[in-house]
Every structure is written in structure tokens, then in C-alpha cells.
Amino acid sequence: MRIACLRDxxxxxxxxxxxxxxxEGAQMHQEEQRVAAILEQVRHGGDAALMELSERFDGLRPDPLRxxxxxxxxAWQDCPDPLRRALDLAHDRILDFHRRQRPADLAVRGPHGERLGRRWRPVQLAGIYVPGGRASYPSTVLMNAIPARVAGVxxxxxxxxxxPGGEPNATVLAAAHRAGVEEVYRVGGxxxxxxxxxxxxxxxxxDVITGPGNLYVTLAKKAVYGSVGIDSLAGPSEVLVIADHTARPAQVAADLMAQAEHDPLAAAIxxxxxxxxxxALPAAIEAQLEHHPRAAITLQALNTWGLIVVCSDLEEAAALSDRFAPEHLELLVEQPEPLAERIRHAGAIFLGPWSPEAVxxxxxxxxHTLPTSGTARFxxxxxxxxxxxxxxxxxxxRKALEATGPAVVTLAESEGLHSHAESVRQRLTGAD
Structure with missing residues (x-):
């Protein structure tokens, strides 16, 4: 293993x-062009294009699509009992947390009796993308479908x-059933x-598309944004661990590898x-790589995008973390709460040794759908x-417009917008 260790x-x-x-890089332009061609084919070819593209990229024709x-x-009935109980527990906890997020409508009475407000309404149609390929992600189903249901989509x-057999992963389908998703289409990319x-x-x-995917999925979401809303442009997964003398090497190794096993482009720091x-960390990682079912992917990610940095103090560690703005930030330190207060940029912060990113x-x-590649800054x-x-x-x-209308006229005239001002004058003067 060749994980770099820096002290400067x-x-x-x-x-x-x-x-x-x-x-990022020059190759990205080529990939964007490939994605643009795929999108154009789907726009004009519809279902037939989906069949042809699926056969080209996945080796099968998903007929029927649904x-x-x-x-x-x-699929839910066929789930082993322990897995069904785990999905139930995850569903209920995610549902409880997201129910507490729903924003309230706002109603304000102005100083002249005017009424001002803001109301929230759900989009009518939402689409969620659940990746396949290297792994199956029933958790992604729950994390996307549950907030949509809470919103009232x-x-x-x-x-x-x-x-390979033409069917989506059975646990993914089971999770869809548990989350109340009734329409599932077997097409990806x-x-x-x-x-x-x-x-x-x-x-x-x-109206809106959510869910992570590979590079082509992300570039496609970027290309269609504007025609449809998206959640974010999710890049490869990443974790940054800030640790002091209290951290155990085996736990740090496992937490870094939990991200590295996702993808050869995953970052573990x-x-x-x-x-x-x-x-001690490299030896701890090597010990856990033995007989690891995803050792090749994990090792490639660690060798290419892994990093160890030794700092003089936690203040310096926090500054470097903010410079990176990680998707996942673990604080394996003696006093995680004050350090968490110091952090400005992170998608999610996991405090203390009993809070591994996996939970x-x-x-x-x-x-768990979080900003990546530094976008946690905004x-x-x-x-x-x-x-x-x-x-x-x-x-x-009438009272409110009489009280504020002259200021509207002044502002409109300052911008050279005559009819803006006139629309208020017409009301204030009572002209026909």
C-alpha cells in the first residue's frame, strides 16, 4: 500500500x-459529449432508445421497462427476517427525522394591514435514481423516497x-416497497x-430528480438541470477523519476503508x-485488506486518493478539514463537541468513537445524500x-399602497421603468 503521509x-x-x-480535467469534456449524445438519443427516441442504450451498455433489453x-x-416478502427488521428500523428512524424537517407556511401582517406570506407545496412528480453496478443500495431508496413522501409528492x-439476470437487486425492490414506491423502471445510466x-x-x-450515481449519471443530471430540478451533483464518496491520541488504529482503518470500498475514485483522509x-495506520489497513471481498477497489482508492496528514494541533486539523469541505467528517478525538463547533464546512459530522460514518x-x-468535492462550502x-x-x-x-406607493414610483423611475411607476400611479390617482 502506498498511502501518502504529509507533515507540511x-x-x-x-x-x-x-x-x-x-x-475534473480535459477528459471530462469528452465524457460530457458522450452524455449529451445519449440524452439527445433518449429525447428523440424514447422507449426504443432506452432499449438500445441498455443493450449497448448493460448487455440486455429491459422489456418491459417497468x-x-x-x-x-x-421482494419484501422474500426478504430474510433480519434484513426486513433492519429495513424497518432504518425506515422508521429516517421517517421520524425527516418529518421534523417539513417547513411551516409563513403569514405576516404588515404595518398597514397588508398580508404577506410564503407557502410550501410539493412538486407533482419526482424521480429517484438508485445506482447498481459495483453494489446495491437499498439505503439510497429509503433516503430519497422517504423525504419525497414526507413532502407530499x-x-x-x-x-x-x-x-445480470435482467432484474434489479431484490433488496432494492424490497426497500422500494417499504418506502411506498410503486413505480420502478429497470433502466440506469x-x-x-x-x-x-x-x-x-x-x-x-x-419535476425533480434526486439520487447519486456514477460519473455519467452525474453529468447527465448536470446537463438536464434547468429542464428539471436536481438535488446535487454528487461526486465520488469521501471521508475525512480528524483523530487524536485516543483513536484506535483499527477503527480508523475500518472507517477509511468504508469509503474506499465504494469506488476507485473514493477519497479517504x-x-x-x-x-x-x-x-500504525498503514499496517492496520493492510491487516483488514486480507480476504477483503472488495480489496482491489479499496486498495486502488487508498493508493490514489488516500492521505495521512500529521498536524501540530486540532486547530490546524480543523483548518485543513475546512479547506477540503468533506462529505463525511469523523471526529475521533477526546472532546468532539467543541471541535465540531469550530468546523465550518462538512456535509455531515460524526462525533466521537461510537458514531462511525456507517450509521x-x-x-x-x-x-446520507451529501455534498461532495468541496461543495459542502455552499x-x-x-x-x-x-x-x-x-x-x-x-x-x-388601499392604505398599504397609499403609504408605500410613492416609494415604489421613485424606485421604478430611478430604474427608467415608466410603466412600473404608472401601474402604481393609476391606482393612487384613480385614473381610468
Whole structure:
């Protein structure tokens, strides 16, 4: 294993910036062009294009596209009892947390009796993308479908790639049933995003698309944004661990590997004030790589995008973390709460040794769809509001317009917008 270990703060900062930008570069333009061609084919070819593209990329024709509704219920019934109980527990915890997020409408009475407000309403149609490929993600079903249901979305559709036998993963289908998803289509990749954005004879065009995916899915979401809303442009997964002398090397190793096993582009970073931990970590990782079922992917990610940084104190560690703005931030330190207060930028913060990032992935309650690649500087987790839009409400009376209208006229005239001013004058003067 060749995980880098740095002790110079400036060098570490530059390396962190390079890791955050790992999906950028000249090759990206070529991939964007490929995705644009796929989207255009779906826009004009509809279901036939989905069949052709699925056969080209996945090796099969998903005919019919829709998974029979009865198959979802059967998948739930076929779940082993321990798995069904785990999905139930995750569902209930995620539901409870997201129910507490729903924003309230706002109603304000102005100083002249005018009424001002803001109301929230759900989008009518939402589409969720659930990845397949290297792993199955029933947790992604719950994390996307539950906030949509809490928001009150009228119609929720899900797309997910079929497996080698032509069917989506059975646990993914079981999770869909548990979350109340009735429409599931077995198509993945950029073509699935195109179907959700533009609609086909079988798959409806939606108002918002959520859910993570590979590079092609992310680029497709970027391309269709504007025609449809999206949650975020999720890049490869990442974790940053800040640890002191109290952290156990085996636990730190497992937490870093929990991200590295996702994808060869996943980033796993340790920033520590403990020289002993920095020295012990590579051996702890190598011990856990033995007989690891995803050892090749994990090792590739760690060798390419893994990093150990030794800092003089936790203040320096926090500054470097904010420079990276991690998707997941673990604080394996003696006093995590004050350090968490110091952090400005992170998608989710896990405090203390009993809060491994994995609990957030599955059932803690907060959403696991988080900003990546430094976007935690300005973005947050998927939430109920992702599936809502707010509308302003304004109702003036005569008194309110008489009191404020002259200022409106002045402002409109300062901008050279004559009819804006005239629309108020007409009311104030009573002219026909």
C-alpha cells in the first residue's frame, strides 16, 4: 500500500485541493459529449432508445421497462427476517427525522394591514435514481423516497439498473416497497436520467430528480438541470477523519476503508495530531485488506486518493478539514463537541468513537445524500425541502399602497421603468 503521509501544512492543503478536484480535467469534456449524445438519443427516441442504450451498455433489453408492482411486494416478502427488521428500523428512524424537517407556511401582517406570506407545496412528480453496478443500495431508496413522501409528492418513480439476470437487486425492490414506491423502471445510466427529464411513452417526465450515481449519471443530471430540478451533483464518496491520541488504529482503518470500498475514485483522509497513529495506520489497513471481498477497489482508492496528514494541533486539523469541505467528517478525538463547533464546512459530522460514518449511511436518521468535492462550502444534504417549492403571497390594501406607493414610483423611475411607476400611479390617482 502506498498511502501518502504529509507533515507540511501547505503541502497537505495543496494535496487536499487536488483530491477534491479529482473528477475534473480535459477528459471530462469528452465524457460530457458522450452524455449529451445519449440524452439527445433518449429525447428523440424514447422507449426504443432506452432499449438500445441498455443493450449497448448493460448487455440486455429491459422489456418491459417497468417492474411489475407485485414483484415489489414479493421482494419484501422474500426478504430474510433480519434484513426486513433492519429495513424497518432504518425506515422508521429516517421517517421520524425527516418529518421534523417539513417547513411551516409563513403569514405576516404588515404595518398597514397588508398580508404577506410564503407557502410550501410539493412538486407533482419526482424521480429517484438508485445506482447498481459495483453494489446495491437499498439505503439510497429509503433516503430519497422517504423525504419525497414526507413532502407530499403526488407521484414518485424510481429508476435503477437491472442486474445480470435482467432484474434489479431484490433488496432494492424490497426497500422500494417499504418506502411506498410503486413505480420502478429497470433502466440506469445517463439514459435513465434522460428518460426522467424528457419523458418517454412509458416513463413520465418529472419535476425533480434526486439520487447519486456514477460519473455519467452525474453529468447527465448536470446537463438536464434547468429542464428539471436536481438535488446535487454528487461526486465520488469521501471521508475525512480528524483523530487524536485516543483513536484506535483499527477503527480508523475500518472507517477509511468504508469509503474506499465504494469506488476507485473514493477519497479517504486522516488528519491526526498523533504521530503514533499515523505510523500504525498503514499496517492496520493492510491487516483488514486480507480476504477483503472488495480489496482491489479499496486498495486502488487508498493508493490514489488516500492521505495521512500529521498536524501540530486540532486547530490546524480543523483548518485543513475546512479547506477540503468533506462529505463525511469523523471526529475521533477526546472532546468532539467543541471541535465540531469550530468546523465550518462538512456535509455531515460524526462525533466521537461510537458514531462511525456507517450509521449515517443506513439508519441514524439524517439524509446520507451529501455534498461532495468541496461543495459542502455552499450546499447541504438532501432533505424534505428538495421536493418542495415555496411561493410568495402578497395582498396589499388601499392604505398599504397609499403609504408605500410613492416609494415604489421613485424606485421604478430611478430604474427608467415608466410603466412600473404608472401601474402604481393609476391606482393612487384613480385614473381610468
Amino acid at each position: 501544512r501547505d503541502e497537505a492543503g495543496k494535496r487536499l485541493e487536488a483530491i477534491a478536484a479529482r473528477t 417492474v411489475p408492482p407485485g414483484r415489489l411486494a414479493q 403526488e407521484r414518485l418513480v424510481m429508476v435503477t439498473p437491472p442486474g 445517463a439514459q435513465a436520467i434522460g428518460a426522467l427529464a424528457y419523458g418517454t411513452a412509458t416513463i413520465p417526465a418529472v 486522516l488528519i491526526t495530531t498523533s504521530e503514533a497513529l499515523a505510523v 449515517g449511511d443506513y439508519l441514524a436518521g439524517p439524509n 450546499a447541504g444534504a438532501l432533505c424534505v425541502e428538495t421536493f418542495l417549492r415555496h411561493t410568495s403571497l402578497i395582498q396589499f390594501n
